[in-house]
Amino acid sequence: MSKLKTSHKVETLIWLTIVVVFFGYSFEFSQEIEIYKFGATGWPRVVLGLLLLVTLGNFLHLYKKGSEAQQGRVGITDQEEDISYDGIGSIKKLIAILAMPLIFAWSLKPVGFYSATPVFIVLIIVLLGEKRIKWVIGITLFIYFLLIFLFMVILNAPLPQGNISPFYDFSAFMLTLNTKLHQSLNF
């Protein structure tokens, strides 16, 4: 008897879509290489063929056994414990936590590291449940200045500066401060 759930069908469909999209896209670079018989597509297509086979094997397992773990598997961690949500609020919170770092990453190019970072730290701390304002501000300032000290002052690492005003101007101001500090210390 089938133990398939809708989530199993969606999972299989996603894998099949990956195989089809990547296989289709492989025709974009299907060029011969004079010194190599299998060309640029040989290796990825073998990987895709194998992926198709194991996806079908996985579907068979899902059909027969559902989400059940195979007996005797090594190294299955405790991450796979059952998680249940008590309401829409916790789901919204999780989506916000997942989305926030991506928004931060996307903002790095226009806004720059120096301006985007403190906002990101505050939002993550609050989303993770910290409500004490003094702690939120204190820890944000601590992390921000620690990172600035380590990567800007000590390591001189080139961090994203942003490309729109006033964020770019703020980054330029920070870098000027750093240069003056280095000059005054003869660093």
Add this chain to the structure above:
Amino acid sequence: MIDNFIAGSIALFGDPFSIGIFIFGVIGGMLFGAIPGISMLTLAAILLPFTASLEPAQGVMLFAVIYCTGTYGGAITAILFNIPGAPENAPTAFDGYPMTRKGQSGKAVGAAVLCSAIGGVSSALIMMAATEPLANWAISNIGPPEIFALVFFGLAVASSVGGRTMWKGWMSVLLGLLIATIGQDPVGGINRYNFGFADLAAGIAFVPAIMGFFAVSEIFVQAEKKAIGMYEAPKMSLDFPTILELWTYKIAVIRSMLVGFFCGILPGIGATLAAFMGYGEAVRWSKNKESFGKGNLEGVISSETANNAATGAAMIPLLALGLPGGAMTALMVGVFQMHDLEPGPMVFYNSPELIWIVFAAMFYANLSILFIGLIETKTILYLLKIPFQFLAPMILLLASIGSYIGRGLVLDVIIMFGAGIMGFLLRRSGYSIPGIVLGIILGKIGEQNFAQGMQMVHYDVLEYLSRPICLLLIIAGFLTILTGIYKALSYSFRS
């Protein structure tokens, strides 16, 4: 050998400036190894220009010391936060982090300190005794066909570890291999799967992918638990393993030393595959296989012994043949070249003192891991006391910076967070994150060596299999795969 070693030790510790460089390398390597995303490579890259003002022996010695201690440093965050400081520490997290969750962090870190030191010291000793003969053996017996066979075997082992089913283990490995095909193909330089993004032509870098799949996805897993009120702070413990307890794992230590040393000698393979294979072999020979991934001390011991055993071995192809085995040894070539030296057989004749200072420094650096590691461990364990809501932004930002500064691409930070979300969802569905990561790491190496190997044997499979090491590894790989398929199918059809 002993006379040369003593002479190297005297040269190292007879000069206060050399001692200062040695101490800087030990502490710097440990610190940079322990910060997620900011690996020992970052430190080495920053220091490279400054080595021009040092003596050649001091420059090479500094990098060798950073290599030894940096490989150990990455184990600390792997155990405490499930965030490997470097790819070679990834298998350490499989059992190290579950041990932390169970309140056995002291035991795991203590074992990592001791086994890193044992692996490193033994490797340094073998390196001193056998650099020349081993290098000669490797050059005549190991080529691209053997390296591909080893990668094939490594992937077969990886598919059997992690993943709720054998199918999911393989799907994870193949996803990693597919991700590794993004960017230019290793033979003709043709762009593959860049989907219109010019920056993707350079491929997916290891650091953002590893940070995303391990560090970011772990933060998301814990954040989810926090959001639904299931979060439990990891328990801190200072109970180090006893000598008697570690003695029971002596066979695992010796096996991992051998695996690590063998992998370390092979150019391009190095400490990462050594750690995965050391872990895989520990699982294969264990009577208690199911306990791996749930906090088995043997998992930490095997991984950390193997990756440090690879450090000394990786110096053999570099010093004897001039072939760098990985990124860190490639940077060492840069140090040689800055002083108009070429690593290779002639160094043994032209600058023997340099070789023995480096050998002695690596030996003492590995010993330092033991002493400094044990002293600093208790302090480091207090990191677990930091509330998650304060630790999470710090880790996310360190991982972001680490991903960005590698190539200066914001795209790498986006890829890292994308990999984090993907890793979070895949973990929930029972896929193997280590399998994906190993697929990414070995994909390019495997494809490149397969192409070169096929050209060498003129695409003749029989000629390929006539090479004994290839035949052995390919048979071992297929046996692992077929056993897995048999077990999976018989389980599926069992009522």
